Structure formats: C-alpha cells, structure tokens
Amino acid sequence: MEKSNCTCTENEISKICKDFHGTIEFIGKRWMGIIIYQLLKGPKRFHELVENIPGISDRLLTERLRDLEKEGLVSKKVLVPSQKKVEYELTPGGKELEAVITSILHWVKTRQK
Amino acid sequence: MEKSNCTCTENEISKICKDFHGTIEFIGKRWMGIIIYQLLKGPKRFHELVENIPGISDRLLTERLRDLEKEGLVSKKVLVPSQKKVEYELTPGGKELEAVITSILHWVKTRQK
DNA sequence: AAAATAACTTACCAAAAGTAAGTTTTTAAG
DNA sequence: CTTAAAAACTTACTTTTGGTAAGTTATTTT
Structure with a gap:
C-alpha cells in the first residue's frame, strides 16, 4: 500500500x-440546484416550482423531484387525496443542504464584483 | 410590479x-466538482488528474479543463514548451471555490452517520 | 357546457457524455 | 538503434440524458 x-x-x-x-x-x-434553492424558501406546489424556475419543463421537474424523493431529501404531500393538489417540501436532511446553497450564492456574489 | x-x-x-x-x-x-476538488490540493498534471479521478475519460477531462480555463478558474502552465508537459492550477478565483467544496464534503460526512 | 388549471405521462428529437481508436512528441527499455 | 510506453490530446461513433410538444384525468372557473 x-x-x-x-x-x-x-x-x-x-x-x-x-x-x-x-x-x-x-x-x-441539471436543475437540481435551483429546485433545492426554491424549496429552501419553504414548501412549494408543483406549478409554483415551474413558475419560479424559468426554463424548466414539467417533465424534468417531475424527474428531479422523484430523484430527490428517492434520496429522502424531499417529501411529497398530497394535500387533497383524489385531487390534483400536491406539495413538495425538503426533509430535515434536505434542509441541511442550505449551507451548500448559501456557499454557492456567496461565491456568485463575490465573483460579480 | x-x-x-x-x-x-x-x-x-x-x-x-x-x-x-x-x-x-x-x-x-459532470466531473467538474471532483476536478476542482483535486486541484484544490495543488497544481496537477493531466495524467495525475486522470489517475486520481476514477472513471473519467481523457476526452471529458480535456473538455472540463477548457471550460474552467474559459471561466478563468484554472490556468494551464506549459512546463516545457514543445514538450508534452503541462500543469493545471486553480487561479485565485478558482481557489475561492474551496468553501463550496468543503460545504459539500461536510454534508456528505453528516449524511454518512 | 366549454375552457382552464394541476400534475403528471408518453413519444420523439437534439445535445451531452461515454467509449474506443488514432496522433505526435518524448522518454525508457532491450 | 529500434521498439515500446507515456503524455496530452483529437476524432469518430454509440449511448444516455435533456428538451419540446402533445396527450391524460380530474377538478375548478367562466
């Protein structure tokens, strides 16, 4: 060795x-960072994410949210069963990504100067 | 508004x-994070990066290094001109990514427990 | 009663990444 | 001195991923 x-x-x-x-x-x-960034602000419904993430398609948003659920970073709440109302929220584990996101935000800001 | x-x-x-x-x-x-992670340890030659990043292909490594050079995050030193000896190093701007990398490392470690 | 919204799914095409082989110079080995 | 291996790429081809558009089902609004 x-x-x-x-x-x-x-x-x-x-x-x-x-x-x-x-x-x-x-x-x-792709899109993962900004999805997490949006969810750090609080729980969001599917269409709210689409509206707040310019350029994302609903296909990819669905795919990414499934990825995040599988990793236990996001949980999906069905607000009204048998109705098309759902909400996505970061789990405690997902919220721990805040430090990562803020360090990137900080780097972005220092570069802009 | x-x-x-x-x-x-x-x-x-x-x-x-x-x-x-x-x-x-x-x-x-893809591969960007781990390339930066390796370069944070100090300047590295092309083949050192290939060896330290399991699974990367030389084609993609070349491409990523060009991307990083274009953004001014990495500089390429030709150690001996007219010879195949080059070295890649993070610029001061690139080194400021350390906080981002360490915050991810930290998150990885807390998840492992 | 018709149109719009929500949260998807399916199908298809384009872009990015993976794989493999080829190139040029330089160093090492027999 | 000839051959082989290493270094840092480049080119060509295949597979995977992402983008775009249309379709689905059930509510809600007009």
Missing part, C-alpha cells in the same frame, strides 16, 4: 472521494 | 436567481 501524508487510510480516502463524487454528481444534475 | 417580502427588487431577485442557476449548472457539470 502507498504512503499518504494524512491520517486517513487509502481506503478511507477513496471512499470519501467516491461518496463526494456521487453526491456532487447528484446535486449537480 | 409585484410586491416582494424582501429588500430586493423583482429584477434583482431574478438576476441573482439567473446567476445562481448559471453558476450551479456550470460547477455542477
């Missing part, structure tokens, strides 16, 4: 690297 | 939203 200049083993490093990569590929999927 | 419950005008909000979206779509491109 190779030497490393930190306290992690090679396996730990490659695991972190792999998890990091998987995670950033997931939250970096 | 609609009312808004913050101090920004509608135009300012939509500009931030647009810039944020553009930025996150850029740094969220």
